[in-house]
Amino acid sequence: MKALIECIQAHRRFEIITHAWPDEDAVGSSTALALGLARLGKTVRVVYPTAAPEMLILGAPPKAESAHTPEISLLVDVSDQGMLKEVRPAGMVAIIDHHRTVTDYGDIRWVEPGRSSASEMVFELLTAMDAAIDEEIAANLYMGIFGDTGGFTHANTSLRVFEIAGNLVRHGADPHAIAGRLKRNKPLRWYRILCLALDRLIIQDGVYASYLTTHDFDILGATTQDASGIVEELASLAGAELSILARDGDGATVRCSMRSRHSPAARLTAEAFGGGGHDRAAGFTVPGRAAQLIQKIVEEGKRWVKTA
């Protein structure tokens, strides 16, 4: 973190880039970091490789000076170039991430797989830089931590997570409002997607898997992004050691999300397809169609559930 702080102190113009299909943590950590840097007198723009869901935008981001050329590109919640889609960092690359990665991408790397979320890391960074944590920053960081800990239920829900969350509440984050926004705000089509996924559930040796096709999304008037969170529902079924949701994405690709209950089966299965993430929450994107690939993914998953 020291090299990163020195780098931030020595420069003025930044861009913050997070991963494609940004989730609570991606949006929360990026927004909070942008607000924090702006309040330290820096010029910042936030770049989303694919649009951030409306639901995750808690307030207006700091006014971006679009013409500015960043000196430093801060990659937050991502260290895999494949997750940047067509976005190319314009400045020197500094990485803040909690995903387990195998690359050494980036000029400065602060990567800690033991952290619950990028939001947790941004909180520590801003605190170490004496940036004031105001209500807006606190709300964004709380949202990110809430998202990546599954509402304080995943194995990454440490004492430190509660301490930071408590700190954020002290700075004005509203737990009830944020949880309500994230958990009690689903469009009806989300449940229709869930029904489809459950109808097709494949259960084999503790692997609970399903898939969604472009055709499904067309019929429901939904997009692949609308299936966010479905894999968590599969993972909540009793007996699901490894849950898998494969869905058709843009341009003849398949996005696959996985959760494992007791073992690193999610990460090991994702790695077999060139992806990664955390031990119990991981994913990958490959060319193809979900319906054709699902059984192959299940077979791979069964291997890791058995050996774990």
Ligand SMILES: [Mn+2]
């Ligand atoms: Mn994250």
